Amino acid sequence: MEFSIKPAIALYDSLKGFVEAKALGEGDLIVTNEYVLSPQLGGExxxxxxxxxxxxxxxxPSDEMVDAILGDIKGKQYKRIVAIGGGTIIDVSKLLLFSDEYNVEALYEQGSALKxxxxxxxxxxxxxxGSEVTNISILEFKQKKTKMGLAIPQLYADEAALIPDMLNTLPYGVFATSSIDALVHAMESYVSPKATPFSRMFGKxxxxxxxxxYQKMQDAGEAKLPDDMEDFLIASTMAGVAFGNAGCAAVHALAYPIGAMYHVPHGKANHMVFEATFNMYKELGADLSPAEEVLAEIFACQPEETWEKMFALLDFVLxxxxxxxxxxxxxxxxxMAASVIQNQQRLLANxxxxxxxxxxxIIYERCI
Structure with missing residues (x-):
C-alpha cells in the first residue's frame, strides 16, 4: 500500500499577498490568462x-499549443514557473519544466527519463x-483525435497555493463543470482497486x-455560484490527492474522445457519461458498496437509493x-470505444x- 502528498499546500488571502510572500521577480514566469491576472493585481x-x-x-490544451509556447520561451533562463488558472494553464505549465531541446512529442517519449x-x-x-497536486498533464493530440496523459514524478508542483478569492468571478457554467469533474475524481478513485484508507479519506x-x-444550492432553489467558494476549492484539491494516488477510470477515459472530437469541456463530458458508466458497473456486479456507504450518509437514505439521488442532484446543478x-x-x-481501448489503458486499469x-x-449508445 502506497500513499503520498507531494506538493506543499498553502492558503493565501489574496494574489497580491502571494506575490509578496514569494518575492516574485526576475527569473520567474507567470503562465495565466489576461482576464484572470489583471483584476487580481488591481491594474498594476x-x-x-x-x-x-x-x-x-x-x-x-493541445500538442500544437504547447509546442508554440515551448518555442517562445526557448533560451529564457527561468527558475520558477507560476501557473495561475484552470486545467489548461496547469497542464501546459507542467510541460515547461524541462530542457529547451524537447518538443511535446519528445517529452512524452522521454517520460520518466526527463530531467x-x-x-x-x-x-x-x-x-x-485537482492538477495542482497531481503528477499528470493531459493534452489533446490533434492527429490522434484523442487526449493522452503524461504521468511522471517530475510533474508534481513544488507548491499548491490556494486562494479562494480567485474563484469568486467564475462563470456559473465553469463552476458547475469543474466541480462535477472534482466529484468524479473523488468517486472514481474511491472505487478504484488502487484505493487505500488514506486516499479514501481525502475522497470522502x-x-x-x-x-x-450542491444540496445547499438545491435547498435555495437556484443553480447559481455559491457565495463561499472555499469549500469547493479545498474539495477539488482533496479529490486531486485522492485520484493522484488511486487513479481515475472509465468515466474519464470515455470523456476524452468526446472532448477531443467535439470540443466539449472536460467536466461536461464527464457528466454526459458518468451515470451510464456506473450503471454498467452495477449491471456487471462491481462492488460499489464503499461509495454507496458514503453517499447514504450524505443523502440520509438507503444505499440502493443513493445513485438516483446523486444523479438527480447533479442534473439540478448542470x-x-x-x-x-x-x-x-x-x-x-x-x-470512440475503439479509441478508448487503444489510448486509455492507463485509466481503464483503475x-x-x-x-x-x-x-x-453500449455505455456511449445509452448516452445518445
Missing amino acids: AAPCDVLYQEKYGQGE RERELIVIPTTCGT GAMEKILKG QRESLGSIGVDSDVAGE NPLELTQEQIK
Missing part, C-alpha cells in the same frame, strides 16, 4: 514575465482539475463538501446533454472491473 504590472495562454489558442530544470507553483482558479472529504454544497445532441451516433460510438470495447460502446 506583474513583477515578472507573464505569458498569456490565449495568445496560443482557446480551449483545452527537471525549473520549480513550479500552481494557483488553481477553478474547483475541478471531497464528496461530502461538493455534494453538501443540465445534462445527450451525446446525440452533439452529433454522436452508433457508428461514432463504436469509433476500473473496479474490466470493461470490454463492446461494453464501452
Whole structure:
C-alpha cells in the first residue's frame, strides 16, 4: 500500500499577498490568462514575465499549443514557473519544466527519463482539475483525435497555493463543470482497486463538501455560484490527492474522445457519461458498496437509493446533454470505444472491473 502528498499546500488571502510572500521577480514566469491576472493585481504590472495562454489558442490544451509556447520561451533562463488558472494553464505549465531541446512529442517519449530544470507553483482558479497536486498533464493530440496523459514524478508542483478569492468571478457554467469533474475524481478513485484508507479519506472529504454544497444550492432553489467558494476549492484539491494516488477510470477515459472530437469541456463530458458508466458497473456486479456507504450518509437514505439521488442532484446543478445532441451516433460510438481501448489503458486499469470495447460502446449508445 502506497500513499503520498507531494506538493506543499498553502492558503493565501489574496494574489497580491502571494506575490509578496514569494518575492516574485526576475527569473520567474507567470503562465495565466489576461482576464484572470489583471483584476487580481488591481491594474498594476506583474513583477515578472507573464505569458498569456490565449495568445496560443482557446480551449483545452493541445500538442500544437504547447509546442508554440515551448518555442517562445526557448533560451529564457527561468527558475520558477507560476501557473495561475484552470486545467489548461496547469497542464501546459507542467510541460515547461524541462530542457529547451524537447518538443511535446519528445517529452512524452522521454517520460520518466526527463530531467527537471525549473520549480513550479500552481494557483488553481477553478474547483475541478485537482492538477495542482497531481503528477499528470493531459493534452489533446490533434492527429490522434484523442487526449493522452503524461504521468511522471517530475510533474508534481513544488507548491499548491490556494486562494479562494480567485474563484469568486467564475462563470456559473465553469463552476458547475469543474466541480462535477472534482466529484468524479473523488468517486472514481474511491472505487478504484488502487484505493487505500488514506486516499479514501481525502475522497470522502471531497464528496461530502461538493455534494453538501450542491444540496445547499438545491435547498435555495437556484443553480447559481455559491457565495463561499472555499469549500469547493479545498474539495477539488482533496479529490486531486485522492485520484493522484488511486487513479481515475472509465468515466474519464470515455470523456476524452468526446472532448477531443467535439470540443466539449472536460467536466461536461464527464457528466454526459458518468451515470451510464456506473450503471454498467452495477449491471456487471462491481462492488460499489464503499461509495454507496458514503453517499447514504450524505443523502440520509438507503444505499440502493443513493445513485438516483446523486444523479438527480447533479442534473439540478448542470443540465445534462445527450451525446446525440452533439452529433454522436452508433457508428461514432463504436469509433470512440475503439479509441478508448487503444489510448486509455492507463485509466481503464483503475476500473473496479474490466470493461470490454463492446461494453464501452453500449455505455456511449445509452448516452445518445
